[in-house]
Amino acid sequence: MTRPVDPALTVLRDQLLRMGSLAEAILEKSLQSLFQRDLALSNEVKLDDLELDRLDIAIDDQVLRILATQAPVADDLRNVIAGKMIAADLERIGDLARNIAKSAERLATRPSIETPPRLRTLADEAQRILRRALDAFAQSDPARAALVLDDDDQVDADEDAVIRNAIEEIASRPEFTAQEVDFILIAKNLERVADHATNIAEDVILATQARNVKHAAKLGK
């Protein structure tokens, strides 16, 4: 039985799935532009990010329309609210990817130095966490989402290691300060990507199980 709200919910879900794919693609491009010193790719990232912004606005409209005209309750309501929150996180991921691409541009115009290995690890992790969170959303699977929540710690450790290493390098090789600063920025942006991906997993749990697990570590849950 198709309810009046169902087509609108399907549109919203499709918009979110598209936004998720685009966010993953943007992140991948920004990292490729970094590791391959490819300026053309970093330019594409800027255009892709605009598409993400447009989708974010379209989702705002869709959410408002559903709330105003359908008065959803229970799981429908949670899906709509969670959908809006997920869109906001994906839009931020797009911005972070653009920041990474800007760092990549700067690095490509400067003498090349070795990319810290832990930065590559951090990049892989951030991408993996995002993939898992988006899978959990696509499958409406709270168990998959819960697995994502524990991945944060490794990301934080790698970010700390990259920053520590960069600080040491700045001290010992000050002529590469600019590059090291960009490595720090990239590490911070990747840590934020992972954080937003974790938020997405939390929103999946809210939508599917009506459990709010946000800020669990800080609140001592």
Added chain:
Amino acid sequence: MTSAKISARGLSVYYGEKQALFDVDLDIPEHRVTALIGPSGCGKSTFIRCINRMNDVIESCRVEGKIAIDGEDLYAPYVDVVALRARVGMVFQKPNPFPKSVYENVAYGPRIHGLAESRAALDEIVIRSLERAGLWGEVKDRLHDPGTSLSGGQQQRLCIARAIAVSPEVILMDEPCSALDPIATARIEELIAELRESFTIAIVTHSMQQAARVSQSTAFFHLGRVIEFGETAQIFTDPRDTKTRDYITGRFG
């Protein structure tokens, strides 16, 4: 949650051979608005008609189990049904003012129950009831006009004034707004919010949004049983039972 004003235990109701309520256990909290929702024929109106024993007027109706106000069994042999119907007021779907003046509509109940010792005291009750029902300003110059000359929304507020004039403890409302336009509906809902300070209110409604707006507790009935009862916000964000979820999200009903 506040204490229970009305308690049903093992309440079953039959119309002849047909069973309309099955073993209902339900506590209606006092000084709250409790919404009773569910598809047509689910037993919610049958349930509230047990509270003021309106089911008595249906010959084939048989009630088993217990239903009590403040712990007193409403079907005990010593219960004065007339007095009960002053304690428990009722407002119906279609406004039904008496074929009398506005004043007489409200004065009738207190007069026959002997609640006013003088004409002045009766006037006082009428004015206060009309004020509490949010109607006084609109009818103070029309007290001797027929109740039926008022608009639909005004007639319904007159019926509410009539109910509260006899100082009930409970007010039952059976889809009180379904014959009213949105503005009249909004006024009644405002009134319900004010009245719950003084009364316990149970409202049967087909409107999910109305139930969510006006009530603090909600009971979901289905095929003569209470499927779920809880805080309204909880029911509408995370219902425990799949049937409740399916009904409120329009997957059936």
